Amino acid sequence: TIQADSTEYHYGVVGENMTVSRKIILKNTGNEVFRIKGTTTSCDCMTAEYDWDEIPPGGKAAMTVEYKAEEPGDFWRTITIYGNIPEKSFTLDFWGTVRK
Structure with a gap:
């Protein structure tokens, strides 16, 4: 199995047309190599940017998630990660508010 350091990430208040990024740490909590x-x-x-293909059992890897704020208001976005895990995928949620 694979786990992220959280399943929800709050970007807070983001300025319109700004790009913000968040580094996500993924950990392989299973007994087999995780292959994205x-x-x-x-x-x-x-x-979502990453420079790895596998995470060994007990290992960790980083993924950088960027969000470009386009329109004012609240937002809730998701990223789904696919790999060789029993559920086939898992989803991370990102939310916040865009202000002019």
Whole structure:
């Protein structure tokens, strides 16, 4: 299995047209190597960057998630991570408020 340091990340108040990033730490809590198969985001305003393909059992790896604030108001976005885990994927939530 794989776990993140949290399942929800609060960006707080973000200025309109600003890009903010958050470093996510993933940990392999299983007995087999975790192999990432990819990620999807709930909008084009988010990206997930990583420079690894596998996490050994007990190992950790970082992923940087960026959000580009486009319109004023509250936001709730997700990133889904796919790999060789029993559930096939897991989702992380990112939220906050965009202000002019």
